[in-house]
Amino acid sequence: MTVVGDQERRNDKNFGGGEHVILKRNLLVVALASAGLCMAFGAQAAGDSPQTTTSGTSQQTTTASTGTGNGGTDQSTSNPKSQQALAKSLSTVTVTGFSSSVEKSIDYQRYADTIQNVVTAADIGGLPDQSIADALTRLPGVAAERIAGQDSQINCRGLSGNFIETTLDGREQPSTSGSNYIQFDQYPSELISMATVYKSSQSSLIEGGVGCSIALQTANPLDNKKDETLNVDARGSYNxxxxxxxxxxxxxxxxxxxxxxxxxxxxxGVGLGFAQLYQPHIAEQFVGEASDGNLYTLADGQKAYLPEGIQLQQDGGSERRTGYLSTIVWKPTDHLQVTGDMYYSKFDNNYYGYGLRSQNFYGNNAIITNPVIGAGGALLGGTASTNTALPAGQVQFSNETTADNYSTDTGIFSGGLNLKWNSGPWHVESDLSLSHAESDEINVDTTADAYTGLGTSNPQLMNQSTTFAFNGLNIGSASVSNPGVYTNPADMALSRYGVYPYIYHDRYKAFRTAVQYDLEDNPIFSDIQAGIYINNHTFEANRTVWVYGSEWNSYTPNPNPEPPLPLNSSDTKVVCWKGKFSGMPCFLQLNTAAILAQYGIHPNPQLDLDNNSWSGIQSGAVNEKVRDAFVMADIDTTWFGHEVTGNIGVRGTHTSQYSSGIQEVEPGQGVPMTDGFGYVANDFIPINVGMTYTKWLPSLNLIYHWTDSDQTRFSVSKVLSRPPIDSMLAGAGSYITNGQYNVWGGTSPLLRPLTAMQYDLDYEHYFDDSTGLFTAGVFVKHIDTFVQTNVTYNNFNFASVGIQVPINPATGVPYLNGSYTTAYNAPGSMVRGLELSLQKTHFLPGIWSGLGFGANYALTQSPFGQTSTLGGPPQAQGLPGLSRNVASAQIFYDNGTFSANITGNYRSKFVSDSQIAVTNQIVYFAPETVWDMQSAYNLTKNVSLLFQVLNITNQPTRTYFGNPSETGTIQYFGRTFYAGFNLKI
Incomplete structure (x- = not known):
């Protein structure tokens, strides 16, 4: 193995907790907007060492990566002695890019004080990653949920994204999801130099990660090997x-x-950069909708649980993600470093859906014949027909043509000022930051139906039928009677056009500072640290609405419905299915903008307190104020002739959480409020409800060094995750029944945080010269509570949660307490698991020395269970986000001129609320394996050519309701081919 000689190094202290050794290193290029491009800001790890041969696009060798922010959750190790060992190891660099990346990741893990896994810059830039989420899934115990074909929400150790704390350069990241979990496809892989997944905790880490904490880092331009570097990466794609x-x-x-x-x-030092992704939004889906949980008697006397209906939909559009990052670092002396940096990412998803939806099988709206009934009584196929016994105007079964628009614009900004000062044994870091995110989804739902009597004063839905069959985890079948009706504009009319935007704002204003004092000749501790963290977090949800017409042209509840709008050939287009979906019924593509304009209708979504009071109830703000302090000591001692390192400490967090919103009361008893349509409501009052709490979070990390290559880790800590931010909204609606006041809303600002005691035990073996590792570990998490929403209590004492019960005008006294639909802290559960990891490079001689491989496996279990009736029969569902088996594998070859790698990620079935319907539904996701590959060829030391394929096997996303025969969504995204080049100067 060819190595590079020792390099100069220097210590750079960072906090909270610890120091980073920064080498003269190669960093994956971070930045530029050059003369031919608009001014851009961004940074990716960059570099080009004279002794190092790189291979493939962005496959630069990296000796170390320290973020511009560092500190906080972003340090790999805080123990000075471990830092020195890490520096010594990192000064030995292999000759090829990807192998070097693997070995750097191994070194960070080896010398860390916590149980963690690391992806360094060449991993991220050198593999076929759309975003940082793809790179994270190659770590043990980490899996991703694919949204629209892309890895987005991360699951860690069997827990969903709401249990994960995420930072960028030590700064908590706001969310565009409308909840706590981060959508990692918002972060281009080109702009991140290192990502660390903390499996165990230490007191200097910002709390929030019961599942794990993920620290993203950008690069420090002063650590670049050359005085100036430029990297241009371009590739075209085809799906x-x-x-x-x-x-x-x-x-x-x-x-x-x-x-x-x-x-x-x-x-x-100056780092500037830009990264943009543009691609078509591609998905085709067959959807089986949820049951209402009721058992119905069919026409032949059999009983069955009925799905609401089925959907066939083509999802198209375009996605454009643009990322910028700028960094300025000033280090006038060895004692002082000042860094100002900014990250911004904008993701515009122009996302539409066209197709057919056969809906309202249940509720006596349709007659079911020729039923196919599965185990447990769920209807798996049959013919649904119009219930002709219903009065005219009350028929609510139809084969609808749909034209939906889910276009979403999101943006994230994260920036701040960081100061580090070192003098002798004293080290201080302070960081002032501002981060905010916004998400705006238009959420348009359009339906057109087949009518008789169009052009008259009383058009009626046609009598219709559809025959369907679920096919488990494969595409089912569907056909309609009189298919020509659904492609003839003369028979169709637009029944309803509804706009229901979701608008979220998430903001953080934070300050943290920490002090470390190095201890000389102490037999147990090498240093002691202390710090504070102040964070003001504000979340806002704004719901508006605008609706024309009535679905199915129903006469109820609106006695004077707006009439259906007839179609013509100029604003429609006949569409028939191809490929895997060929043979499905053809439909009309609707140009809804032209249809509405033809009739002089102009959508204008606003807060509606008259006909859609939910738009006010689901709006509101949540304010969290966090005040933290920690103290921690790094351990460096000897037990029974062997070195022991680690840390011990405690973190205290005081949190104030309050939510403002509106509560519905009796007409005339509220405060006058004017909505966006000018209506003055007098049946709402403003409310501001919340609570405060203080939690103490002790932690202990110990590493027992048996030899230079073998060590055992033990960790015990108490960790905390705050409730999902959208579950803490205070808004509530109400209604009166039998003299009782009843409240609904499904959320509560009085939710307690989720805390857990977690225990880890790991054995680690490292091969010589950092060429590989084998690790085996077990963990147990005892989680005290889970948040459950939409839970109903009867005869509830509303005064106990600060809800004002209005006066009954008939009696002059408050109404009696009735039912309360809210969110609450349900009993927790245990999560336990086993994680195995094996990586090896340079295990063959000669030309095969560039061959390497890696494999990870995680087994996770939990006794947690909840009952779901979405499939019909009551069935148990496991803990959301938990796959019993998660595995990844990669094999790569790199000889300095040619490189290639193939990666595969597998996860077994899991539960998630990511199935989109009218609202998100909790369903099972079927097992899936996704394969990607990349190859690259260096034409010169400055120019490389690249070819890669994502989702080689066109693996679909498949969901079901408890039993695999009860189809949820079968969704295909296609495979994407990339070809391009990389230029380094």
Whole structure:
């Protein structure tokens, strides 16, 4: 194995907790907007060492990566002695890019004080990653949920994204999801130099990760090997499934431009960069809708649980993600470093859906014949027909043509000012930051139906039928009677056009500071640290609505419905299915903007307190104020002739959480409020409800070093995750029944945080020269509570939660307490697991020395269970986010000129609320395995060519309701091919 000689190094202290050894290193390029491009800000790890041969696009060797922010949750180790060992190991660098990346990740894990896994820059830039989420899934115990075909929400150790704390350069990240979990596809892989997954905790880490904590880091331009570097990466993409979707494209691109420079005798560093992804939004789906949980008697006398209906939909559009990051570092002396940095990412998802929806099988709306009934009584197939016994105007069964728009614009900003000061044994870091995120989804739901009597004053839904069959985890079948009706504009009319936007704002204003004092000749501790953290967090949800017409042209509850709007051939287009969905019924693509404009109708969504009071009840704000302090000591001692390192400490957190919203009361007893349509409501009052709490979070991490290559880790800590922020909204609606006041809303600002005691025990073996590792570990988490929403209590004492019961005008006294639908802290459970990891490079001689592989496996279990009736028969569902088995594997080859790798990620079935219906539904996701590959060839030391394929096997996302025969969604996204080049100067 060829190595590079020892490099100069220096210590750079960072907090909270610890120091980073920063080497003269190669960093994956972070930045540039050059003369031919608009000014851009961004940074990715960059570098080009004279002794190192790189392979493939962005496959630069990296000796170490320290973030511009560092400190907080972003340090790999805080123990000074471990830092020195890490520096010594990192000064030995292998000759090829990807192998070097693997070995750097191994070193960070080896010398860390906590149980953690690391992805370094060459991993992220060198593999076929759309976002940082893809890179994280190659770590043990980490899996992702694919949304629209892309890895988005991360699950860690069997827990969903709401249990994960995420930071960028030590700063908590706001969310665009409308809840706590981060959508990691918002973070381009090109702009991140290192990602660390903390499995165990230490007191200097910001609390929030019961599942794990994920620390993303950007690069420090002063650590770049060269005075100036420039990296340009461009690749085009093709996804052939786009040919099957009406109005969709097949081509896209990714481009990143990055620059790093050092000036003024290496005292001033500048990093600028830009990364953009453009691609078609591609998905085709067969959907079986949920049951209402009721058992119905069919026409032949059999009983069955009925789904609401089925859907066939083509999802198209385009996705454009643009990321910027800028960094300025000033280090006038060895004692002082000041860093100002900014990250911004904008994701515009222009997402539409066209197709057919056969709906309202249950509720006596349709007659079911020729039923196919599965185990437990769920209807798996049959013919649904119009119930002709219903009065005219009350028929609510139809084969609807749909034209939906889920276009979403999201943006994240994270920036701040960081100061580090070192003098002798004293080390201080302070960080002032501002982060905010916004998400705006238009959420349009449009339906057109087949009518008789169009052009008259009394059009009626046609009598219709659909025959369907679920096929388990495969695409089912569907057909309609009189299929020509649904492609003839003369028989169709637009029944309803509804706009229901979701608008979220998430903001953090934070300050943290920490002090470390190094102890000389102490037999147990190497240093002691203390710090504080102040964070003001504000979340706002704004719901508005605008609706024309009535679905199915129903006469109830609106006695004077707006009439259906007849169609014509100029604002419609006949669409038939291709590929895997060929043979499904053809339908009309609706140009809804033209249809509405033809009739002079202009959508204008606003707060509606008259006809849609839920838009006010579901709006509101949550304010969290966090005040933390910690003290921690690093351990460096000897037990029974062997070195022991680690840390011990405690973190105290005081939190104030309050939510403001509106509560519905009796008409005339409220405060006058004017909505967006000018209606003055007098049946709402403003409320502000919340609570405060203080929690103490002790932690202990010990590493027993048996030899230089073998060590055992033990960790015990108390960890905390705050309730999902959207579950703490205070808004509530109400109604009166039998003299009782009843409240609904499904959320509560009085939710307690989720705390857990967690225990870890790991054995680790490291091969010589950092060429590989084998680790085996077990963990147990005792979680005290889980949040459950939409729980109903009867005869509830509303005064106990600060809800005002209005006066009954008939008696002059308050109404009696009735039912309360809210969120509450349900009993917790245990999560336990086993994690195995094996990585090896340079295990064969000669030309095969560039061959390497890695494999991870995690087994996770929990006795947690809850009952769901979405499939019909009551069935147990496990803990959301938990796959019993998660595995990943990769094999790679790199000889300095040619490189190739193939990666696979597997996860067994899991429960999630990511199935989209009118609201999100909790369903099972079926097992899936996703394979990606990449190959690259270096034309010169400055130019590389790249070819890669994502989702090689076109693995669909498949969901079901408890039993695999009860189809949820079967969704195909296609496979994406990339070809391009990388230029380094």
């Amino acid at each position: 052939g499934q786009g040919h099957d979707i009406v109005g969709d494209g097949t081509n896209g691109y990714r481009i990143s431009v990055a620059y790093q420079g050092k000036f003024l005798d290496n005292t001033l």
